[in-house]
Amino acid sequence: MNPHELEQLLLLEQSGELTAQQRRxxxxxxxxxxxxxxxxxxxxxxxxxxxxPAGPAPDAAARxxxxxxxxxxxxxxxxxxxxxxxxxxxxxxxxxxxxxxxxVPAAAPAAETAAVAAAADDxxxxxxxxxxxxxxxxLAAMTADASFEITEL
Amino acid sequence: xxxxxxQLLAAYRRGDSEALGRLVEKYKRPLFAFLSRFAANPGEAxxxxxxxxxxxxxxxxxxxxxxxxxxxFRIAHNLAVDAARRKKPDCSLDAxxxxxxxxxxxxxxxAALSPADEAAGRxxxxxxxxxxxRLPVEQREVFWLRMDAGLPFxxxxxxxxxxxxxxxxxxxxxxxxxxxxxxxxxxxxxxxxP
Numbered sequence: 001m002n003p004h005e006l007e008q009l010l011l012l013e014q015s016g017e018l019t020a021q022q023r024r025x026x027x028x029x030x031x032x033x034x035x036x037x038x039x040x041x042x043x044x045x046x047x048x049x050x051x052x053p054a055g056p057a058p059d060a061a062a063r064x065x066x067x068x069x070x071x072x073x074x075x076x077x078x079x080x081x082x083x084x085x086x087x088x089x090x091x092x093x094x095x096x097x098x099x100x101x102x103x104v105p106a107a108a109p110a111a112e113t114a115a116v117a118a119a120a121d122d123x124x125x126x127x128x129x130x131x132x133x134x135x136x137x138x139l140a141a142m143t144a145d146a147s148f149e150i151t152e153l
Numbered sequence: 154x155x156x157x158x159x160q161l162l163a164a165y166r167r168g169d170s171e172a173l174g175r176l177v178e179k180y181k182r183p184l185f186a187f188l189s190r191f192a193a194n195p196g197e198a199x200x201x202x203x204x205x206x207x208x209x210x211x212x213x214x215x216x217x218x219x220x221x222x223x224x225x226f227r228i229a230h231n232l233a234v235d236a237a238r239r240k241k242p243d244c245s246l247d248a249x250x251x252x253x254x255x256x257x258x259x260x261x262x263x264a265a266l267s268p269a270d271e272a273a274g275r276x277x278x279x280x281x282x283x284x285x286x287r288l289p290v291e292q293r294e295v296f297w298l299r300m301d302a303g304l305p306f307x308x309x310x311x312x313x314x315x316x317x318x319x320x321x322x323x324x325x326x327x328x329x330x331x332x333x334x335x336x337x338x339x340x341x342x343x344x345x346x347p
Contacts (some may be wrong), residue, residue: 051278
């Protein structure tokens with residue numbers, strides 16, 4: 001294990017975020033190397049040496065409450081977790097519905113019809129499918145990424 | 154969100170202003186400490202502290218995280234880090250001076266050190282704070298979110314909207330720079346270890 005990796009594991013140990021595998025690797029490194037143990041002690045001492053700033057003004061809470069009194073009362077709507085999922089499902093259903101309602105093309109020359117049929121057989125060439133895949137990816141990313149829940153203020 | 158926090162917020166909604174006071178008290182230490190690291194003076198930190206709470210309460214309907222402290226830090230991040238970026242100097246402190254080639258930062262006394270502190274040179278904590286104040290803003294933020302607030306890297310990554318590896322990397326860069334800047338103090342720190 002190089003010093004960079006060792007430092008990463010020590011930082012994750014300090015923050016309580018080591019996986020079991022990382023824990024084993026770190027324990028092995030610490031057992032094998034006095035230098036690694038010294039490095040860990042140094043990191044701990046650094047954290048302990050940082051001075052704590054003074055707290056806010058004693059009347060901070062009262063001043064916050066006073067500022068809030070002059071604003072409209074907030075509406076706390078703690079949305080249940082299923083609501084965004086329901087919205088996503090509704091959007092998907094709508095999209096699929098619109099997609100399936102395709103106008104039947106009017107009479108077309110035989111060669112052109114054959115080309116369209118061939119293209120329709122090959123789903124990878126269907127632009128609607130490409131759009132659909134893109135929308136699915138976007139929705140999956142939105143669902144997976146918790147930061148979408150945070151509104152920029 | 155923790156049950157206690159949700160109950161306190163609900164109580165505040167019903168008109169119990171003491172409930173807000175209890176929430177402010179509960180999170181004041183890590184939140185104010187973080188804001189202090191970016192504010193120009195305690196008055197500005199105090200102003201940002203109040204503003205963070207006002208925005209948090211005002212926009213509580215948009216809040217769907219489990220962690221109220223994380224939400225508060227996200228707002229504090231927007232306030233403090235944006236202000237730090239606005240205050241960014243026109244020239245880099247790391248840029249070498251034409252005459253000597255030494256970085257400009259070497260000529261500027263550390264902001265948090267009094268002459269007595271400088272002379273004594275032993276106040277490690279103040280040295281760390283002063284050196285950290287010269288870190289790039291993203292690194293400084295990770296450093297203080299870990300050191301002051303004790304947030305895990307996962308939470309820091311959410312606040313900074315980056316990956317955990319990026320947050321970890323920023324911390325490592327911060328530590329490397331502090332080690333370089335505080336070499337004598339670091340030696341002192343090592344020697345003080347049993």
